[in-house]
Amino acid sequence: MLALFALSAGGCGSGDTSSSPADPARPLRVVATTTQVADFARNVGGDRVSVHQLLRPNVDPHDYEPSPADMRAIAEADVLVKNGVGLEKWLDETISAAGFDGPVVDASQGVPIRDGDPHIWHNPLNAKTMVATIEKGFAAADPGDAAAYQANQAAYDAKLDALDGAIAKKIDSIPPDRRKLVTNHDAFGYYLDRYKLTFVGSIIPSFDTSAELSAKQVSDLVAKIRATGVAAIFSEASLPPKTAEAIGREAGVTVVAGEDALYGDSLGPEGSAGATYLQMEEHNTDTIVNALRGTAA
Incomplete structure (x- = not known):
């Protein structure tokens, strides 16, 4: 080709x-x-x-x-x-x-x-x-x-x-014991390190979206979500939310998807909440803060 x-x-x-x-x-x-x-x-x-x-x-x-x-x-x-x-x-x-x-x-x-x-x-x-x-x-x-x-x-x-x-100011508004993230894939490590959030796990256990969780890894992630008291699972705009939603149902936590999904690997189209880098990071932060604080967007 x-x-x-x-x-x-x-x-x-x-x-x-x-x-x-x-x-x-x-x-x-x-x-x-x-x-x-x-x-x-x-x-x-x-x-x-x-x-x-x-x-x-x-x-x-x-x-x-x-x-x-x-x-x-x-x-x-x-x-x-x-x-x-x-x-x-x-x-x-x-x-x-x-x-x-x-x-x-x-x-x-x-x-x-x-x-x-x-x-x-x-x-x-x-x-x-x-x-x-x-x-x-x-x-x-x-x-x-x-x-x-x-x-x-x-x-x-x-x-x-x-x-x-x-x-940094917005993240500081989240209670410290609720600053825990589960995402579609491991795309937010630099963000988590910079703003002192805890990474609990990802639906895709890799930097590469082609990887998949085994049945045991799914079970282990559900158990970890329950044990750590994670408030939400964050889907990504460029990835299908189906697996995240299934894990969310089993773990009994909210899954943030659709228009509120995070922009991970890509910006969004023109007119979207993630059309530019600045807009993307602002949208991601507002979504994370609202979900982890338990407040409406």
Whole structure:
């Protein structure tokens, strides 16, 4: 499949007479892998970049298949931005098939990694590091607009600092003995570490959503939920809630799903509560706080 895409990408790129990335006549062509790094890229780049986002909202990054349009965008890109930490296992093959040989910005550079967990964006301080790395990548590819990228980064950093403070304040309102989470999969470790929440377990016992619980693991998780007094199980917008709901019924606890589901691996579509990174983390926090405090949204 990728070989066919490579032929398509090569054919479209062969007649390209576009100017260099530094040419002020056109924006820097950026391909971003995930919804999160695409949002960061747009905030850093502003009107000086054109961002092609590979993953669609609420699509599991573990299941991505490149489209012909994606392959063409990669082939013609000035810069490619990835999350890193092994999240995009498909990326190297895709880049090779597209014939892209430009700079790849690994947004995870400089982020302290916990046990190989790729969900680094769920700590706003990590997001600041990611944004700084993206800014450096854009400035290197387009030195003429470096000052604009730096100014955009500074403005977005202020928003991330405000987000971090607001989350901490909201989490502090949860009684300490109720700060316990069960989620669809283990995607929120950085968030839990940052805001001192306890991870009890996940429906999918892995960073990768393709894993499944065995019957014994389901039984053990139900017992742990009951023993620890967990107030709610949180489903995720990009994953089906069926298993979470079954475990919730057996354990006798509320399952937060539907419009209130957390945004874990992906941002939501435009107009949703998780359309941007800032909105996603605010929505997740409000959902967690309301459920664990036992208050209505």
